[in-house]
Amino acid sequence: MHDLICTSVTGIASSYFVVGETYSADEEWRLTTPNPDGSLALWTVEGNMIYGIVGDHDSEVLAKFEGL
Structure with missing residues (x-):
């Protein structure tokens, strides 16, 4: 398990x-949140970020995290 603290969030996130x-x-x-x-x-968290399109690091960054 990886504990992460959210440092910024935009858009749908x-x-x-x-x-x-x-x-x-x-x-x-991977992490889940309730709908x-x-x-x-x-x-899916990639490099402490969640992107608008998984695997596309040129897409919008929806959320950023720091590890604890």
Whole structure:
């Protein structure tokens, strides 16, 4: 597990992450957050960031994290 603290958030991710909150990613750097309908949203953290398109580091950065 990887504990991460959110340091910035933009766009659609603003509905899922809070700056200053701690999130736990699994060993493959995936984490989940609740959707408004009760289901889970799956996110992939790459280099302490979540990108708009997984694997495309030229796409919009939606959230940034620091490791604890």
